[in-house]
Structures are given as C-alpha cells and as structure tokens.
Amino acid sequence: MPELRKDPVVERWVIIATERARRPTDFAPEVIPLRGPDLCPFCPGHEDRTPPEVFRSGGSEDGPWTVRVVPNKFPALHADGEVHAAGEGVYDRIDGVGAHEVIIESPDHFAGLGTLSVAHVGEVLAAYRERLLALRKDPRLEYVLIFKNHGVAAGASLGHPHSQLIATPILPELVTEELQGAVRYFRMKERCVWCDIVRQERRDGARLVLDDEGFVAVSPYASRFPYEMWILPIAHRPSFESLLPDEVDALARLLRELVARLGRLFADPPYNFALHTAPLRGTEPEHFHWHLELMPKLTRVAGFELGTGFFINPTPPEDAARFLRLADTPPGVVRP
Amino acid sequence: MPELRKDPVVERWVIIATERARRPTDFAPEVIPLRGPDLCPFCPGHEDRTPPEVFRSGGSEDGPWTVRVVPNKFPALHADGEVHAAGEGVYDRIDGVGAHEVIIESPDHFAGLGTLSVAHVGEVLAAYRERLLALRKDPRLEYVLIFKNHGVAAGASLGHPHSQLIATPILPELVTEELQGAVRYFRMKERCVWCDIVRQERRDGARLVLDDEGFVAVSPYASRFPYEMWILPIAHRPSFESLLPDEVDALARLLRELVARLGRLFADPPYNFALHTAPLRGTEPEHFHWHLELMPKLTRVAGFELGTGFFINPTPPEDAARFLRLADTPPGVVRP
Secondary structure, eight states, rough: EEEOOOOTTTEEEEOOOSSSSSSGGGGGOOOOOOOOOOGGGTSOOOOGGGGGOOEESSOSSSSSOEEEEESSOOSSSSSOOOOOOOEETTTTEEEBBBEEEEOOOOOOOOOTTTTTTTHHHHHHHHHHHHHOOOOOOOOTOOEEEEEEEEEOOOOOOGOOOOEEEEEEOOHHHHHHHHHHHHHHHHHSSSSSSHHHHHHHHHHHOOTEEEEEEEEEEEEOTTSSTTTEEEEEEESSSGGGOOOOHHHHHHHHHHHHHHHHHHHHHHOOOEEEEEEEOOOOOOOGGGOOOEEEEEOOOOOOHHHHHHHHHHHHEEEEEHHHHHHHTTOEEEEOOOOO | OOHHHHHHTTTEEEEEOOOOOOOGGGGOOOOOOOOOGGGGGSTTTGGGGGOOEHHHHHHOSSOOOOOEEEEEEEEEEEEESSEEEOEETEEEEEESSSSEEEEEEEOOOTTTTSSHHHHHHHHHHHHHHHHHHTTTTTTTTTTTEEEEEGGGGGGOOOSSSSEEEEEEEOHHHHHHHHHHHHHHHHHHHHOOOOHHHHHHHHHHOEEEEEEEEEEEEEOTOOOSSSOEEEEEEOOOOSOOGGGGHHHHHHHHHHHHHHHHHHHHSSOOOOEEEEEEEOOOOOOGGGGGEEEEEEOOOOOOOHHHHHHHEEEEESSSSSHHHHHHHOOOTTTOOOOO
C-alpha cells in the first residue's frame, strides 16, 4: 500500500509509491559529457578567464591553489547598488542586488567530492564558511544560499567540479517555511524540531545512513526524491559558519563518503545539494538547525512536482537507507 | 539590472535574470523519441492492455472512441480502502488512498493538443470535467489534480498523447498556499486576487498573450520558467467543473492555440501543465479562481529550485509574452 507522508517542518506531503522502482538497479541516471579541460575557464592557467577571485585556499597569491572562489561571470544578481523596492498594482519587486559566486573545488578538471582527499573536501567546506562570514557583513543581504549542481541533468553547464553561492536581499521561500515550521514546533514543545528528528532517527535506525563524529546522514521520512539524504550536526547548531576546524574535517569525511556511495550505487549520478543555514540576521538561535540536503537526480519528473508542490517518490527512504548502508567502502580499500 | 519579483498569491520570489538567454532561439529543448504505436497500450485495438475504462467519449461501447479515461496500471495511490492516519514520533502519515487515472486524449498516437481539432480538445476538457464531478462524490477525497507531462524531459514515459489525474485524501501544498494567500488578500481587499490579476493584465497588456471569448492567457509577473503561461477565466469561477458547454469550446480553442504557438517557437517542446481548481469541499467560493498553469520545459535546472523554493528565470515574462503574441497562426492558414 502506498503511503502519504508529511514533512514535520514544512508540512509538505509526499506520496511514497511503493509499487514502482525501488532498487538501485531500477534507475539509469542520465550522464551527458561536458566540455573537457582545454577550454575550461576553471582549470589552472585559465585564471584570467574568470573575474578576480574573492577567496583562495592553498599556495601563494600567484602560485598553485586548491580552492578558488570567484564571482560568476554571468551573475543572476548584481553586487552593486541599493535594494530598491517597488510596487506595480498587485505586484511587488525589488532590484536584483546580491552576490553570485562560484566555488571552484579543485584545480583537477576530473575530480569530484567523492574522490578528492578528505582534507581537500574540508578546504571546500572551509571556503563556504569564509564566504558566509564575509557576506554576513553586507547589511543589504538577508540570506546566503550555497548549492551544487553536478552533472548536466542536475543543471551544471561546466564539468569542472564547482559549487555556487547566491546571496539574496530576501529570504527564499523554503527557508521561510522551515523557520515558520520550526517556530511553531518550538512554541508547542520547547524543543528544536531538527534535534527531535536527529534523536528519533538515531534511536530508530531504519533511515540512518551514517552516524559518525558528531554528524548524521539520514534518508528523510518524507523524502521527495529516491536516495535523498540530509546531513545534520547532532548538536544544536543554527549556522553553518559556526563550524569549528575539527568539525570541518568530520563533515568533510561524511560528505565525501556519501557522494562516493552514490557513485558506487549509480556510477557518478547527477546530483544537487543545498545548504540550509540560519538567515544572516533576526533569527533566534533556538529556531534553526543547519542541514545539508543532498538530492541525487535519478528520475526525470519535475514539472508536475513544480506545478503542484506534490512529490511522488518511488523509493521508500527505509529502502534507500539500507542500500546506502550496504554501499560502504569495499573491504581492502583504505580510506584516506 | 536583474529583478526579484514576488508572486502575489503564494509570495514566492523569483529572480528574473535579464542578462541570460531570453529569445526563443536561445533555447534548444531536448526532444527524445518514445516508443512508437506498435507496443503502445493506449492505441486503438490495445484496449485490453489497460484496466477497464471509467469514461469514454465518442462512439459506441465497443466502437471507435475519441477520448478514454482508464485507471493507471501502476497507480501512485490505491482506489480501495479507508484513509487511516498514523503517527510515528515527530512524523505523520496516512494510507495512500485515492485515484490515479490516465486521460487518453486521442486514438492517434502522433496527435497533440496543438494539432487536434478544437472540438476534440474540447472533448478532452469535458473528460476532465466529468471525472472531477464523479470523484467529488467520494467522501475520502479532498482534491483532484489534473496534469500533463508531454515529452521525456517533462516526465512522460509514453509518447501517446495523454494527461493524468491524481485524487488525494489531503490538499497539495501549493493549493494550500494559494488558498492561504487568496484568503489573506480577500480579507484585506474584499476582492479575489486572481480577479485583480486578470483586470491588471488586461489593462496593462505587457504580459497578455491572448484575450478571447471569456478567457485570458498571461505570462505571469513572477514566472518561474521561461515562456510559462497561465490560463484564467475572466469571470470569477472557483471550480473547473462548473465550465459550461460553450465555455469548453472557447477554452479548447485557447489551449490548442497556446500549445501550437509553443510548437512554432520551439518545435514541439516538452511541457507540463497543472490545473489548479478549488478543493472538493470546504472552500468559500470567493476564495478560489481556477487556472491552468502551462510550463514549457526549456531549461534543465531543477535541483536548486526544488531544494530552495527559489527560481531563476532567464526570460522576463514581458519578452515571453511578446514572442508568444508574434507566434500567431501564419497568414493564409485557416484555423478550424
């Protein structure tokens, strides 16, 4: 019997359609080749093809680097100007002021978060933190969205490993909904809803993928997508940028392992992730618990879901978690 | 300068990124061939490959038909059973009771809503109305979603022209948000927000695509997707199923023309549409105004949007509306 499940934070209903595809081999994600390194603007030696960098990790100013952050050459939002609001009858708009940056994750065109060293993935996460701390100082901004599109089917237009950052003068809708849901829950129970989710998942185990060094990875109860995973700190932490150096390392190990497991199950599938962290200002610390939502792109359906806010997921999250637990590093392979 | 625009009903913000692709020729939507008629379960002569039909239009019981409605062979929700709700710690779920039907739009495997006769498209719309009226009688159901996935990239798995219907025991999230927004607006202004949108768009004209025989097609102010269009009745009508016979004809002419124009601009692009109609029960008639949201699938990005509720649209709706107005029937071609 299929089930309708409700996300406890944003109250989004999902159909878990148990009679459709569910095993990893039932999916054949689309892998489309992207341009090679020759013309790649993110490869070493091509640094002049991007706008000047705003952050670099490793090496001297002109020497080799491990991670670079540069403004997007075709930004969705502009860095200059004031935030003017205007109305037009029933409609509202504001000027598109903000920031749109690219986090180039490695000099290696063919690298990926599942194959880079743990220390290197840590440098990527540290770059996220640095940019969050820097952009927080801009009073025009309300939110910083950090996300990754990997693979053409997930929206990437360049093959070189990179993630993106969009800083906005307003709160994205899903963050607003999460905040409203968390505040509602807190008023009722005097507890953080994500802390309760982490506690229940660690006790129950059926949707737990990994639980290590202060972080958990779970298949969410009302997963919208097959093999969707959320990473959460076990301790209550509103903001990603509060991450301590040794936590960066533990989180890097976990994220790298999850991407590697997806790669073992689906042969480098397209995927997206989005970091959900507390708004830059005005939120009580007890009302948000940062988490990272990792969404493999294994199915094509999207229009219906986008049009209705209603998701149909053919893989029960308990099945996904079981396969993801089984996709552990093969014996004999030493993890760095 | 890019703009951030807010949908006046659901308060969803969209980035209108004016410096990216905007002309029809900037898009190359993906067209992937699907299985031909030989093995098609929806072609005439293969009627025994679907579950028994629940509605048919045209012809006698065993003779030729024009439109058939059959239960989905692999339903996302089941027709039998009671709606049991259950909790599990912080989580809620209910049994997946409902209906999942397929509206087979034509016996012709290669037909489409842009090439069928106006009368035939009207029969498809009349089938939607009949199923809405029939399913309304089932007290377990709260909502009937009617939608179409056309083309592989929009989620279709069969090439034969068809739309789908999913009846649910709960309200989809986006309908809930629309209702909340409409009620908020009504309390403030004592008017329907969609009536105000229609009035403003007809007066302003910049986003108006067609205005004919009681219906308008507009490029919505905060369009999420390039060339997105909404169809609305000009008069206030909460429910699609209240459509009168002569309105069916006018709506069929408009829908057919819009799909044909998309075909002229983009060569049979993948698209989705979703009918937003009032919930089956409990809604005040002044709080909803049915509309159909038509979303061409011209770009691939979806994961970021799904993960954050934040959309980036490279085509200002005013540009889309201009190109759609110009894509009128070529001179010399007589419209049926």
